[in-house]
Amino acid sequence: MNDTIVSNQVQIKPKSSSSLLQRVIKNRAIYLMILPGFLFFIIFKYVPMWGLVIAFQDYKPYLGITGSKWVGFDNFQRLFEEPAFFRILANTLILFGMNLLFFFPVPILLALMLNEVRHSGFKRTVQTLVYIPHFMSWVIIVSITFVMLSMDRGIINEMLAAAGYDKINFLLNASWFRPTYILQVIWREAGWGTIIYLAAMAAIDPGLYEAAKMDGAGRLRQIWHITIPSVRGVIIVLLILKIGDVLELGFEQVYLLLNSANREVAEIFDTYVYTAGLKQGQYSFSTAVGFFKSIIGLILVMSANKLAKKAGEDGIY
Structure with a gap:
């Protein structure tokens, strides 16, 4: 046996x-x-x-x-002792906070609205229009911004002048950098960000909506009690991944908007690495800054994932 x-x-x-x-x-x-x-x-x-x-x-x-x-660790010590370090860190965190507060909810809201559109032709047309900006480079986006906000025959300033208001130098005014930045991000990426949410909404069982209708629930109640809870897991996962990019705001957009007038509020780690590191051939220092950003992102992703697990969500792993 x-x-x-x-x-x-x-x-x-x-x-x-x-x-x-x-x-x-x-x-x-x-x-x-x-x-x-x-x-x-x-x-x-x-x-x-x-x-x-x-x-x-x-x-x-x-x-x-x-x-x-x-x-x-000399390169890391130099980074933390740089006079501009805390200013750059503050600028980066503020822009990230604006991304999280103003940009992150926009694709969700846009997806919810598109999901409620019943005319398929109109829905596809709107989706195409909001996707197009994503395929434009930041050079084109910033160039369009310059044309619209320029003091010399810029569309926005011409409209202000026609309405009897003084023209505003948006491009050389530090207080206008952050609103300009976040509006560009929303216009370029909001439509593209709806793709994952719309895919998640398409997988929701139609029987849930039918049952809700039989119980007398209107459109808003169906969205609140069925659609949003059904895509909550996707929202949590994307939020965790977004938190991991806390110090990764992208180089091109900020660098193209950066000038001597707004540098105090516009310079972030990505532009600092380029100007203080790569342009001057300080490769070790540049790598140390990038390493620091990656470690912070990893810690935040793991922490956010752990909090999501404690809250009963699936998380990313």
């Missing part, structure tokens, strides 16, 4: 290995579709992590990573 049990146990292992191989062969089309994305992350995300070691070196390109002098 013992011999039989042992022989059965021995036979189970190869069966398990062969079944795994069979599943891979059976689903080879799916694995082939995954392969390009997998290779992208390996080549462009994981392999370059080796370069993070230069954050702890006085890196010299002609000496390479192996030949450069090891300086430990």
Whole structure:
């Protein structure tokens, strides 16, 4: 009897290995579709992590990573001792807070409104129109902004002058940088951000809405009690991922809006790395700043995910 049990146990292992191989062969089309994305992350995300070691070196390109002098945490110490560090940190956090407060809810609201549109032709037209700005580069977006806000025949200032008001120098006024920044983000990304929410709403069981109608619930009550709870998990996941980008606001947009008049409120870590690091050839210092941003983002993602788990949500892992 013992011999039989042992022989059965021995036979189970190869069966398990062969079944795994069979599943891979059976689903080879799916694995082939995954392969390009997998290779992208390996080549462009994981392999370059080796370069993070230069954050702890006085890196010299002609000496390479192996030949450069090891300086430990000196680059990080320099970052924290920089006179501009807390100003840049404050600017970055304020812009992130504006993103979270003003931009993050907009795709949700827009998706809710589009989901209620019953005329498919009109719905597709609106979706196309709100998606288009996402495919424009920040150079084009900022150029359009300059044309609209310019003191010299700018559309907005011409309208103000026609209404009897004084013209406003939006582009060289520090107090107007942040509203300009967040309006650009909303216009460019709000429509694109609706895609995931609309996909989640399309998966909601129509029977729930039918039952709600039978109970006398109107459109607003159906949205509040069915639609929003059904996509709450998606909202939480995207919020957690958004929190991870707390110090990653993007370089192009801010750099194109940046000038000597608004630098005090506009300079963030991304532009600081470029001006104080890369332009002056301080590669180790630039890497240290990027490493610092990544660590903060990782800590916040893990903390937000843990809080979501405690609140009963699925989180991202």
